[in-house]
Amino acid sequence: MGSPPLCFLKQITITELKIFMILFISCILDETNICSSDSFGTLKVPPRSNSTNILSSLETLPLDGYFSFENNHHAARDFGNMYHFLPSVVLHPKSVLDISTTIRHIFQMGSASELTVAARGRAHSLQGQAQAHQGIVISMESLQALEMQVHTGEMPYVEVSGGELWINILHETLKHGLAPKSWTDYLHLTVGGTLSNAGISGQAFRHGPQIDNIYQLEVVTGKGEVVTCSEKQNNDLFHAVLGGLGQFGIITRARISLELAPKMVKWIRVLYSEFSIFSKDQEHLISSENTFDYIEGFVIINRTGLLNNWVSSFSPKDPLQAREFKSDGRTLYCLEMVKYFNPDETKTMNQITENLLSKLSYIPSTLFHSEVSYARFLDRVHVSEKKLQAKGLWEVPHPWLNLLIPKSRISDFAKEVFGNIVTETSNGPILIYPVNQSKWNNKTSLVTPDEDVFYLVAFLSSAVPYSTGTDGLEHILTKNKRILNFCATAQLGMKQYLPHYNTREEWQTHFGSLWEVFLQRKSAYDPWAILAPGQRIFQKATRTS
Numbered sequence: 001m002g003s004p005p006l007c008f009l010k011q012i013t014i015t016e017l018k019i020f021m022i023l024f025i026s027c028i029l030d031e032t033n034i035c036s037s038d039s040f041g042t043l044k045v046p047p048r049s050n051s052t053n054i055l056s057s058l059e060t061l062p063l064d065g066y067f068s069f070e071n072n073h074h075a076a077r078d079f080g081n082m083y084h085f086l087p088s089v090v091l092h093p094k095s096v097l098d099i100s101t102t103i104r105h106i107f108q109m110g111s112a113s114e115l116t117v118a119a120r121g122r123a124h125s126l127q128g129q130a131q132a133h134q135g136i137v138i139s140m141e142s143l144q145a146l147e148m149q150v151h152t153g154e155m156p157y158v159e160v161s162g163g164e165l166w167i168n169i170l171h172e173t174l175k176h177g178l179a180p181k182s183w184t185d186y187l188h189l190t191v192g193g194t195l196s197n198a199g200i201s202g203q204a205f206r207h208g209p210q211i212d213n214i215y216q217l218e219v220v221t222g223k224g225e226v227v228t229c230s231e232k233q234n235n236d237l238f239h240a241v242l243g244g245l246g247q248f249g250i251i252t253r254a255r256i257s258l259e260l261a262p263k264m265v266k267w268i269r270v271l272y273s274e275f276s277i278f279s280k281d282q283e284h285l286i287s288s289e290n291t292f293d294y295i296e297g298f299v300i301i302n303r304t305g306l307l308n309n310w311v312s313s314f315s316p317k318d319p320l321q322a323r324e325f326k327s328d329g330r331t332l333y334c335l336e337m338v339k340y341f342n343p344d345e346t347k348t349m350n351q352i353t354e355n356l357l358s359k360l361s362y363i364p365s366t367l368f369h370s371e372v373s374y375a376r377f378l379d380r381v382h383v384s385e386k387k388l389q390a391k392g393l394w395e396v397p398h399p400w401l402n403l404l405i406p407k408s409r410i411s412d413f414a415k416e417v418f419g420n421i422v423t424e425t426s427n428g429p430i431l432i433y434p435v436n437q438s439k440w441n442n443k444t445s446l447v448t449p450d451e452d453v454f455y456l457v458a459f460l461s462s463a464v465p466y467s468t469g470t471d472g473l474e475h476i477l478t479k480n481k482r483i484l485n486f487c488a489t490a491q492l493g494m495k496q497y498l499p500h501y502n503t504r505e506e507w508q509t510h511f512g513s514l515w516e517v518f519l520q521r522k523s524a525y526d527p528w529a530i531l532a533p534g535q536r537i538f539q540k541a542t543r544t545s
Contacts, residue, residue, distance in 0.1 A: 026364025054113050055088060058136075061101050064094035065142060075120060075137040081397045082473070083128030085534065087137040088115075089438060096218065096226060096252045099138060103250075104224025106136070106530055114542045116533040119250045121163060121190030126400050127500045129245070129534040130193075138188055141165075143252065150176045150456060156258040157215055162192030162251040167258070177260035179374070181207040185296075186381040192251035198243050198446050198497055200435075200456055202294035202338070205286040208439040210256075211242040211446065216254035220466040225228065226252070235443075240521040243446030245499075246532030247518075262340035265293075265377045266353055267370045270362035271300075271325075271332050271351035275414045278333035281360045282434050283407070283453060285337070292356065294338035297416060299430040301331050307366065314368035331418055333432075335362060338377065397473045398428075398464040401480045402497040407434060407453040409492040416490070421482050422459070428470045431458040445518065447495050447511055459483070507537055 042389055058067055068090040076086040089454050093099050108117050118132035121140045131137065132267075140163035148169065149159040156178050167187040173179050183201045184194055195217075199210025207213060216230040219241050227249070229238035240248040272278035278297065285291045300306060305329035307316065316322035337356075341349035355389070357367070388394040414432075422430070434455045440448060449453060459480065463473035487494040501507050510516045522538065529538040 002092065007168060014334065041340055054109065054115065057105070058089060058102070061105055063091075065068075065092045065098045065100065072137070075123075075139075076131060078123040078125045078128060078130055079398055080126030080128070080400070080490065081395060082126070082399065083131065083534075085128055085131040085133035087118075087132050088134045088160060088293075089136045090137055091138045091192060092142045093138060093140075094142060096143070098222065099220045099250060099346055100224050100226050100254060102136065102138075102224075103220055105483045107223050107528060108527060111540075111542050114442065114540060115248075115257065115365065115530075116540050117530050118532055118534050119162075119192060119196075119246060121193040122165070122188060124186075124189050124193060125534070126498060127534075129500075129532065131534045133533070134206045135533060138191055139163075148172045150178065150258075151177060152178070154461070155215075157255050158258055159253060160191055162190065162195075162253060163220075164191050165189065166191065166194070167382070170375060173258055174375060175260055177261055178258040180210070180213065180256050181259050182210045182213045183211065183378060186385075187379055188382060188385075191254050191256070195251055195254060196241060196244060196246045200497070202296040202336070204439070204456075205433075206293070206439065207437045208441065209243075211444055212439065212441045213257040214242065214254055215257055216255035217241060217251055219249035220252055221249045222528065222530045229398065230255075236521070237525060239443040240443075240445055240525065240534070242441075242444040244521075245445070245535050245537070247535065247537065248445075248521055248529065248531070262374050263342050264340070264371055265313070265374055266339040266341060266349055267365075267372060267377060268292075268337045268353065268357070269310065269368045270335050270357075271306075271327075271366035272335065273330065273332060274361055275333055275418070277361050278335060279410060279414075279434070279455075281335060281362070284359070285356070286434050286436055286453070290352070290356075291339040292353075293340045294336075295433060296336045296431060297433040298334040298336065299422075299432055300327070300333065300334055301418070301422065301430075302327075302329055302425045303332075304328050306332070307368070310368050316365075316368045317367040317369065318365055322368070325363070325365050335360070340374065388414050393462065396465055399461055399463060399473060399476045399482060400498070401459040402462075403483075403487070404449050404459055404495045404497050405455045405487075406449040406451040406493045408451060409490070409494075410434075410455050410489060411493060413457070413487070413494075416486055417483055421486065422481060424470055426459070426461060427476075428459070428461040431456060431460065433501075445521075447499075447514060449492070449493050449495055458497075502536070 010409050072087055072090045075090050076084045091102055103117055106113060116132050116135035118130050119140050120137045121132045125128050143161040143163035150173055151157050158169060158173055165188055170179060170187060180202050184199050185201050195211050217238060219227050219229060219237060220228060227234055227237055241251060282297055285295050307322050307325055339349055339353050385394060412522045432455055434453050437452050461476045463476055466470040499510055503508060511518050
């Protein structure tokens with residue numbers, strides 16, 4: 001079991017000390033070594049006491065919504081299902097003022113209170129990042145009642161609540177023939193949740209992540225201030241919050257860039273047996289001006305009857321050759337591509353895709369394709385979710401590992417990881433695809449490798465409860481650790497996406513030259529370290545006597 005957080009001030013730099021002293025902040029990093037005591041990896045922590053008077057003071061606050069002081073166990077769970085921190089209170093806000101009032105109240109108590117605040121959307125975090133041990137969890141979906149506003153014109157956009165789901169935004173904007181430019185693979189997530197990280201999918205090579213397609217935000221800072229920010233107004237807070245892991249403010253409203261939406265997509269999958277050819281074709285596609293609209297990739301290891309499984313959703317170009325293809329015992333690489341089109345553009349779209357495919361070196365017998373609606377394609381993961389839920393296999397531990405690997409080292413990574421570490425069938429997809437750094441705004445808090453092209457590599461494993469085999473939690477966590485150790489030893493220049501670290505040195509290494517800026521922003525916007533304690537970067541300073 002992990003130990004309580006430890007103070008890291010003994011090794012603090014002079015610059016950091018000045019920042020903290022000026023703003024009276026005492027930032028303490030959680031240096032806990034977290035490990036599992038059972039097959040679900042539940043993290044148990046020593047009890048912390050918030051005085052009854054402090055909790056009672058919350059009941060005096062004038063709110064449109066309400067506080068829940070009992071039956072809050074749901075707020076101690078997340079998608080990762082490995083860490084469980086029970087809050088003292090859950091706030092169900094009906095207005096942004098509810099959030100502002102609550103945070104300002106805690107801010108004004110200063111070090112007299114140990115209360116911290118975590119914003120919780122769909123709780124799709126993996127290691128308790130949306131939880132607050134004996135603190136306050138804010139149920140952001142309560143803000144969904146705020147009406148979406150779609151604005152058409154030369155630069156169309158939609159204004160939404162930070163608690164709104166991307167799937168609802170898709171359906172609403174499609175009514176106007178519009179849609180956001182950049183997505184995540186799974187749309188049943190809140191706007192505030194994905195924008196606090198990045199929001200990456202197969203459109204990111206062209207449009208950047210979701211955080212780079214935002215015109216304006218409304219944010220409640222760690223002081224309880226409600227601030228409107230954009231590239232032109234309060235731009236430091238704007239950049240800080242985007243990809244900021246919830247450390248600087250809670251996103252309560254966002255203005256999202258839109259584009260004309262297609263009605264249909266041509267959805268294509270092909271296979272490769274050589275990683276070098278696979279990655280060369282991916283890099284060619286993302287660097288071409290005329291290319292597909294969505295590009296992703298998968299690693300598939302020893303999957304029996306792979307192409308037979310595709311037949312339920314795709315049609316093979318050559319059915320006879322497809323039936324003869326054997327995937328057993330092989331490591332294969334799947335290139336997935338999509339071309340947007342409208343029904344009256346079918347002929348032209350087919351000509352374009354044929355031309356694009358003619359320049360690729362995939363295994364000819366593995367070309368599969370399908371034509372589906374734009375909305376159905378974007379919501380594709382939800383179909384799998386419902387199937388897993390029906391089998392009771394959705395709410396299991398998800399020890400996911402998401403990495404950003406520089407292009408110059410991706411071959412080294414693939415050779416070691418897919419040759420020596422991940423060698424058996426995985427219980428969940430392994431994504432791998434490149435993106436262009438030039439499409440990503442380097443002013444945000446998101447940290448990426450320092451190269452023009454880098455790869456997202458995501459090991460999206462599901463653990464079988466109570467299993468002690470290769471599909472069990474302990475085995476998957478051990479494998480993840482081996483991957484991380486290799487990246488560190490080989491000095492690949494890797495950065496974690498959805499980062500999770502246990503020591504101050506690890507966080508400092510992650511942010512690199514941006515660490516001091518990160519500290520300065522924390523001091524400016526959340527000086528008492530009230531927000532997002534589940535990230536375990538800082539711990540709120542409290543009185544010891």
